Amino acid sequence: MTNTIAEIKNPILSIRDLSVAYDKTYAVKNVTVDIKKNAVTAIMGPSGCGKSTMLRALNRMHELYENIKTEGQVLLNDENIFDMPTIKLRRQMGMVFQRPNPFPTMSIYDNVIAGYNLNGIRVKKAEKDEIVERSLRDVALWSEVKDSLMKKGSFLSGGQQQRLCIARALAFNPEVILLDEPTSALDPIATSKIEDLLVKLKENYTIVMVTHNMSQAARISDYSLFLYLGELIEYGKTKNMFTNPIDPRTEEYLTGKFG
Amino acid sequence: MNSDKITKSVLFSVSILILMLAAGMVYSLVGGAIPAFKAFGLNFIISGEWDPSEGRENYGALPFIVGTLLTSFAALIISLPLSFSTSLFLGEYYKETKVARIIGLLVDLLAGIPSIVYGLWGFYVLRPFLIDLGFGGQGFGIFTASLILAIMIIPYATSLSNEIIRMVPNDLKEAAYSLGATRLEVISSVIIPNARSGIVAGYILAFGRALGETMAVTMLIGNTNIVPTGFFQTGNTMASVIANQFGEADGLKLSSLIAIALLLFVITGVVNALGKMIIKKFS
Amino acid sequence: MESINTLLDQDHSTRRLLKDKLVLAGIILFSLLTVSPIVLIISKLLVKGYRQISLDFIIKNTPDTYEAITAVANGEIIPGGIANGIVGTFLMVVLASALAIPIGVLTGIYLYENQGKRMSNLTRSVSDILQGVPSIVLGLISYLWIVKHVTMGYSALAGSISMSIMMLPMIVRSTEETLKMIPQTLKEAALALGVPYHKVILRVLIPTGFSGLLTGILLGISRILGETAPLLLTALGSSMINLDMTKPSSAIPLLIWEFYNDPNMVDLIWSSSLLLMAIVLILNIVSKQIIANRR
Numbered sequence: 052m053t054n055t056i057a058e059i060k061n062p063i064l065s066i067r068d069l070s071v072a073y074d075k076t077y078a079v080k081n082v083t084v085d086i087k088k089n090a091v092t093a094i095m096g097p098s099g100c101g102k103s104t105m106l107r108a109l110n111r112m113h114e115l116y117e118n119i120k121t122e123g124q125v126l127l128n129d130e131n132i133f134d135m136p137t138i139k140l141r142r143q144m145g146m147v148f149q150r151p152n153p154f155p156t157m158s159i160y161d162n163v164i165a166g167y168n169l170n171g172i173r174v175k176k177a178e179k180d181e182i183v184e185r186s187l188r189d190v191a192l193w194s195e196v197k198d199s200l201m202k203k204g205s206f207l208s209g210g211q212q213q214r215l216c217i218a219r220a221l222a223f224n225p226e227v228i229l230l231d232e233p234t235s236a237l238d239p240i241a242t243s244k245i246e247d248l249l250v251k252l253k254e255n256y257t258i259v260m261v262t263h264n265m266s267q268a269a270r271i272s273d274y275s276l277f278l279y280l281g282e283l284i285e286y287g288k289t290k291n292m293f294t295n296p297i298d299p300r301t302e303e304y305l306t307g308k309f310g
Numbered sequence: 311m312n313s314d315k316i317t318k319s320v321l322f323s324v325s326i327l328i329l330m331l332a333a334g335m336v337y338s339l340v341g342g343a344i345p346a347f348k349a350f351g352l353n354f355i356i357s358g359e360w361d362p363s364e365g366r367e368n369y370g371a372l373p374f375i376v377g378t379l380l381t382s383f384a385a386l387i388i389s390l391p392l393s394f395s396t397s398l399f400l401g402e403y404y405k406e407t408k409v410a411r412i413i414g415l416l417v418d419l420l421a422g423i424p425s426i427v428y429g430l431w432g433f434y435v436l437r438p439f440l441i442d443l444g445f446g447g448q449g450f451g452i453f454t455a456s457l458i459l460a461i462m463i464i465p466y467a468t469s470l471s472n473e474i475i476r477m478v479p480n481d482l483k484e485a486a487y488s489l490g491a492t493r494l495e496v497i498s499s500v501i502i503p504n505a506r507s508g509i510v511a512g513y514i515l516a517f518g519r520a521l522g523e524t525m526a527v528t529m530l531i532g533n534t535n536i537v538p539t540g541f542f543q544t545g546n547t548m549a550s551v552i553a554n555q556f557g558e559a560d561g562l563k564l565s566s567l568i569a570i571a572l573l574l575f576v577i578t579g580v581v582n583a584l585g586k587m588i589i590k591k592f593s
Numbered sequence: 594m595e596s597i598n599t600l601l602d603q604d605h606s607t608r609r610l611l612k613d614k615l616v617l618a619g620i621i622l623f624s625l626l627t628v629s630p631i632v633l634i635i636s637k638l639l640v641k642g643y644r645q646i647s648l649d650f651i652i653k654n655t656p657d658t659y660e661a662i663t664a665v666a667n668g669e670i671i672p673g674g675i676a677n678g679i680v681g682t683f684l685m686v687v688l689a690s691a692l693a694i695p696i697g698v699l700t701g702i703y704l705y706e707n708q709g710k711r712m713s714n715l716t717r718s719v720s721d722i723l724q725g726v727p728s729i730v731l732g733l734i735s736y737l738w739i740v741k742h743v744t745m746g747y748s749a750l751a752g753s754i755s756m757s758i759m760m761l762p763m764i765v766r767s768t769e770e771t772l773k774m775i776p777q778t779l780k781e782a783a784l785a786l787g788v789p790y791h792k793v794i795l796r797v798l799i800p801t802g803f804s805g806l807l808t809g810i811l812l813g814i815s816r817i818l819g820e821t822a823p824l825l826l827t828a829l830g831s832s833m834i835n836l837d838m839t840k841p842s843s844a845i846p847l848l849i850w851e852f853y854n855d856p857n858m859v860d861l862i863w864s865s866s867l868l869l870m871a872i873v874l875i876l877n878i879v880s881k882q883i884i885a886n887r888r
Contacts, residue, residue, distance in 0.1 A: 522727025
């Protein structure tokens with residue numbers, strides 16, 4: 052494995068020997084890597100190589116399922132994520148899923164502010180309005196929905212729904228946003244809008260994104276991880292990886308030998 | 311081609327049988343009830359008298375309508391916290407685990423116990439228990455009957471709600487978890503709103519079942535033909551009075567019992583149709 | 594960033610986590626409470642009924658009151674058995690099934706083949722409503738139709754008719770659901786080979802869906818076995834084994850009811866109920882096994 056830990060100073064996420072097993076079969080094996088703050092890091096690899104599994108370990112999503120075991124250490128700003136309560140962790144690490152999943156029984160407004168409502172955090176109406184507007188503006192959805200905030204989101208297109216989900220994750224001002232193939236269910240135009248959005252967002256947030264589309268990784272990510280069969284094969288600045296891959300398997304993947 | 315046509319018409323005619331069956335049932339019930347309605351008019355429904363003595367027969371259905379509604383509503387309310395907890399247990403908290411399979415099996419078994427066995431258990435175990443607790447009297451009455459009814463309808467309410475709760479998509483739940491919600495919060499803000507109609511429909515159908523229960527109720531309700539005025543009084547339901555008074559019933563008495571059966575038929579029909587409609591709308 | 598942090602501090606994490614745990618405890622408690630009756634009931638039946646069960650119990654007829662008083666006075670097991678009830682139940686169930694199964698399966702096939710048509714929607718709705726009719730009302734109907742006009746008196750036939758009306762909607766629904774689960778391609782492959790429609794049904798659909806159909810039938814039978822109310826108005830009961838369907842007949846639940854009402858025979862209710870429950874349980878377990886084997 053090509054180890055470039057030394058390159059990143061003050062990483063926001065330090066992942067050491069992360070392993071995830073489904074019923075004794077390891078889907079992610081001993082991944083060690085640092086994630087840079089305020090950058091877009093892409094996790095790439097062929098189908099079934101453990102990318103989503105690794106991502107979901109970062110906000111401890113696996114703990115919902117009994118047959119999945121996670122080992123290793125992950126430090127978020129020097130705090131071990133396994134030592135803090137999940138409800139605190141997940142406010143610092145937002146997640147956006149592959150298929151847009153706004154809450155169907157809530158209005159657009161309530162969807163954006165859902166994090167606060169669900170957690171029972173009391174916020175004055177004026178502040179709520181402010182948070183909703185800020186989040187929707189950040190995802191470039193405000194002008195499109197500002198007159199229908201109280202409607203349920205089902206009339207929105209797939210791309211708009213996904214942006215709504217990103218707004219929902221942003222409402223907490225998390226440090227890191229985890230995205231699991233966020234554009235794979237969207238059409239090319241919606242995809243490019245979201246890609247532009249992610250590049251803009253990295254100014255204020257750290258983006259970690261799983262993608263099965265290498266050209267997407269090449270387009271918008273600053274750093275890339277290449278996972279193969281659960282192991283981290285190579286990691287580094289995207290530009291370097293694509294022009295000068297060090298590991299032969301990386302090169303084979305990038306040139307489409309397997310997908 | 312020809313044989314296909316024959317097959318199709320055979321299938322069609324057989325299906326008509328069900329429609330004819332239902333129509334025939336309505337016809338017989340209405341026909342049998344007419345003498346009673348002729349004699350007492352619509353007063354039958356609100357009259358509280360039930361006097362079979364010769365020469366001054368006077369029948370009214372009110373005591374039984376009240377008895378049925380009281381016991382069924384009470385059964386629903388008593389069973390609600392129990393069956394709701396169990397459906398959450400099976401459909402969310404312990405979904406797909408061995409524990410859930412065992413508990414689910416036990417709940418299914420509850421549904422398989424015949425009404426008369428519930429009645430026996432209610433009579434020989436529950437009743438003395440209630441008397442010991444200080445509920446006084448012989449332990450018969452609306453309350454005891456409601457209690458046993460509640461136990462009987464729990465499996466129906468539970469299994470439907472359980473299915474609906476299980477079907478709430480994982481990614482909605484994960485979205486809520488990823489925002490830092492606790493399990494309880496995910497249940498109250500995502501699972502329940504998305505399963506609401508299914509849960510309600512389940513309870514409506516359970517209520518419909520309670521309306522028609524006969525044996526267990528007959529054995530515990532005390533069999534008095536007056537409008538009950540208190541929860542711990544004895545009474546009768548539409549179903550139990552038919553079973554009780556049927557004996558040598560003839561003439562006007564028989565017709566009154568048939569009229570009660572007709573009312574029961576209509577009420578359960580409406581309640582069940584309502585429940586099914588809600589389910590259909592939901593899916 | 595600042596204001597958000599102070600908001601987050603007031604989110605009462607510990608209180609929320611505590612609530613979460615408390616509710617879970619409550620749910621577990623209530624669920625255990627919910628299933629406790631089944632444990633209590635079955636153990637009661639076992640404890641009190643175990644003594645009475647023997648070979649005699651199954652092959653002898655019910656004793657009369659006199660024999661019962663003597664036995665109880667001497668502290669012995671009441672002699673005799675419930676053979677008349679077992680035979681009566683068996684015969685009535687067989688007849689009821691013979692009526693309900695063909696009609697139910699054919700109707701289920703009709704519904705499967707005609708999805709969405711008005712007629713089949715109507716039939717399905719009527720079948721669903723029929724399923725919700727209380728069993729005592731069905732007993733009354735059977736009384737009016739059979740006891741009054743066909744057999745001129747209480748009869749096993751009347752009992753069977755009420756049972757078959759009860760079974761019918763269950764079989765219709767399970768047939769339709771089973772067939773719907775068979776992949777369309779199978780049916781199309783058969784038709785593409787020029788197989789006539791009725792053969793497709795008999796040789797392809799029914800065999801493929803057999804376990805599902807069987808399960809529906811077994812569950813239907815287990816439900817009608819325990820029904821007492823309609824039999825009170827139709828079969829009435831009998832102290833002897835009776836093979837004539839036009840005459841009154843005994844049945845296990847009817848016997849339980851008779852024993853319950855006779856202070857001398859009361860001890861017999863537990864063993865009879867135990868036997869009834871055992872049969873119901875076996876049918877349920879067999880059905881579940883069939884479903885499991887299918888997977």
